[in-house]
Amino acid sequence: MALIVQKYGGTSVGTVERIQAVAQRVKTTVEAGNSVVVVVSAMGKTTDGLVKLANELTDRPSRREMDMLLSTGEQISIALLSMALHQLGQDAISLTGAQVGIVTEAEHTRARILEIAPDRVKRHLEEGKVVVVAGFQGISQTSDLEITTLGRGGSDTSAVALAAALQADCCEIYTDVPGILTTDPRLVPEAQLMAEITCDEMLELASLGAKVLHPRAVEIARNYGVLLVVRSSWTDEPGTRVVAPNPQPRPLTGLEIAQPVDAVEFDTDQAKVALLRIPDRPGIAGRLFGEIADQSLNVDLIIQSIHEGNTNDIAFTVVQKNLTKAEAVAAAIAPALRDNPLDTSQAEVMIDNRMAKVSIAGAGMIGRPGVAARMFSTLAAAGINIQMISTSEVKVSCTVDVADCDRAIAVLCEAFEVSSSPVISAAKAAAAEDAVPVVRGAALDLKQARLAIRHVPDRPGMAAHVFQLLADRGISVDMIIQSQRCRLVDGLATRDIAFTVAQADAVLAKETLDAVAPQLGCGEIVVDDAIAKVSVVGIGMIQAPGVAARMFKALAAQGINLQMIATSEIKISCVVGEADGVRALQAVHAAFDLAGSQKIVVPA
Ligand code: ADP
Ligand code: ASP
Ligand code: MG
Numbered sequence: 108m109a110l111i112v113q114k115y116g117g118t119s120v121g122t123v124e125r126i127q128a129v130a131q132r133v134k135t136t137v138e139a140g141n142s143v144v145v146v147v148s149a150m151g152k153t154t155d156g157l158v159k160l161a162n163e164l165t166d167r168p169s170r171r172e173m174d175m176l177l178s179t180g181e182q183i184s185i186a187l188l189s190m191a192l193h194q195l196g197q198d199a200i201s202l203t204g205a206q207v208g209i210v211t212e213a214e215h216t217r218a219r220i221l222e223i224a225p226d227r228v229k230r231h232l233e234e235g236k237v238v239v240v241a242g243f244q245g246i247s248q249t250s251d252l253e254i255t256t257l258g259r260g261g262s263d264t265s266a267v268a269l270a271a272a273l274q275a276d277c278c279e280i281y282t283d284v285p286g287i288l289t290t291d292p293r294l295v296p297e298a299q300l301m302a303e304i305t306c307d308e309m310l311e312l313a314s315l316g317a318k319v320l321h322p323r324a325v326e327i328a329r330n331y332g333v334l335l336v337v338r339s340s341w342t343d344e345p346g347t348r349v350v351a352p353n354p355q356p357r358p359l360t361g362l363e364i365a366q367p368v369d370a371v372e373f374d375t376d377q378a379k380v381a382l383l384r385i386p387d388r389p390g391i392a393g394r395l396f397g398e399i400a401d402q403s404l405n406v407d408l409i410i411q412s413i414h415e416g417n418t419n420d421i422a423f424t425v426v427q428k429n430l431t432k433a434e435a436v437a438a439a440i441a442p443a444l445r446d447n448p449l450d451t452s453q454a455e456v457m458i459d460n461r462m463a464k465v466s467i468a469g470a471g472m473i474g475r476p477g478v479a480a481r482m483f484s485t486l487a488a489a490g491i492n493i494q495m496i497s498t499s500e501v502k503v504s505c506t507v508d509v510a511d512c513d514r515a516i517a518v519l520c521e522a523f524e525v526s527s528s529p530v531i532s533a534a535k536a537a538a539a540e541d542a543v544p545v546v547r548g549a550a551l552d553l554k555q556a557r558l559a560i561r562h563v564p565d566r567p568g569m570a571a572h573v574f575q576l577l578a579d580r581g582i583s584v585d586m587i588i589q590s591q592r593c594r595l596v597d598g599l600a601t602r603d604i605a606f607t608v609a610q611a612d613a614v615l616a617k618e619t620l621d622a623v624a625p626q627l628g629c630g631e632i633v634v635d636d637a638i639a640k641v642s643v644v645g646i647g648m649i650q651a652p653g654v655a656a657r658m659f660k661a662l663a664a665q666g667i668n669l670q671m672i673a674t675s676e677i678k679i680s681c682v683v684g685e686a687d688g689v690r691a692l693q694a695v696h697a698a699f700d701l702a703g704s705q706k707i708v709v710p711a
Pocket of ligand 1: 115116117118119148260281282283284286287288289290291292293316317318319320548709
């Protein structure tokens, strides 16, 4: 007899009829000989409605009271689903997060799960009951037993965490689409169902805006080896399997917070080509992002390029709602960081083929702004200068002098308590093993804002041109950073670009670009929240030159200007104007032949 955790999202329990249909599916699963724990979301748009009510009273509601309010939505659906099960003759009991013993941090509206006491659920299962659990909520560890919520979309996380704690055989996420699609079918009707995706890819897609799964749910599945499937509530199709390599055994306490970093990775085969105003000395990035972290602001893209004289460029993004705060932090310290606040010296193309890239990797760093800051300050404390910084949701990479590499690895392993430092990442190993798609899926994130501190002529097609030249020579591009500040050079608008290639390719890359730089005509804080981030994700791109060029060309063909570019090993993200976002996603989706002929039905 298998133990299955099933999670039904808001649309799936949006009406009485739909609740009845869910009850029927649950009963069928029980009749097939399984024990079933069901996690449900609030009905339809209930949570949005509650948020709206609060906003009618105040624009700054107490976070504690928000949790008190929002947690009620799920309480309605668990009771109704239990009744529907009773009506079908199926014994069932509804339980709140507190009753299940979903213990979280006392961080209202964004609590992380610490542990789940499985005893009560197990007892009811042994009694032959279906246990219906309220998703998205928990209870604080403090003596006050405060009701907490996990953050919007958090029911997925409740379900996977329960599956991990109960050591369930499978966790099924039932939703309003047939599974995980190549992109959001509401934006691109040609989106196509995937049979399978790796946890690493899904983590990136989920954090880049694919709302079908909460990134923290994917993180737990990956860490604990939970078999995760995303399926339609309306059909019996198999859906999409989210696959993970066998994880290292880990304790079920500190479930979401135990170990932010799984590995320190390094790659000494790196070089960079970059363009460049804050002082270039250890500790600056630590200070900047430390202060950002002190504000609990999460930074997504962090870009710091190389020094010109004794100055650096840094760029980073935060979520829109944190913009004002992040801007205030950066604005407050930036003049103090600049040696000459009035210096407006210009940037130039530079290359460096004596660098090492040192990365910390781990799904546990999602939503934890302090992890990156800790990496920077650890390196600073060892007197190691950081040359470039690039991040994805699950990785922070810094380039350092090759001579500092071994020492950087040693101090990072000590700081994050990881003993091994694999030379190649798990993703790279997987990419080398199978014939994996170059691009698995695309995502659009309209919920980003940009904050950047700063010459390639600024017109569509330039990035495509440059990276095509490199791809034509078989040069694989890793980190690509194009800053968003326009500057006039000889009357031409220009932007900064930085990217990395394999060390062995650096001379060729430089020659290639030197040869075209003259005819192509190729360094403060700028804020824009009317942006969209369009991304492609796929493990296969590690081995495939030209992916970036293809993406940029597709956007250029639409006349869409790229404001900013950032990449990690398995993703490429472009920032474009908000108004261009959906068109950009459609263009990119088509460019990678992700479209299918199967019609995806999406409920209104
Ligand atoms: P639920 O209420 O079931 O949790 P959500 O609305 O949170 O459902 O997530 C499902 C929605 O996610 C879909 O209706 C779809 O519009 C959107 N979506 C975005 N990206 C993807 C993707 N790559 N695959 C499937 N759905 C996606
Ligand atoms: N009801 C919550 C929300 O709308 C949690 C969820 O649906 O996952 O965000
Ligand atoms: Mg959801």
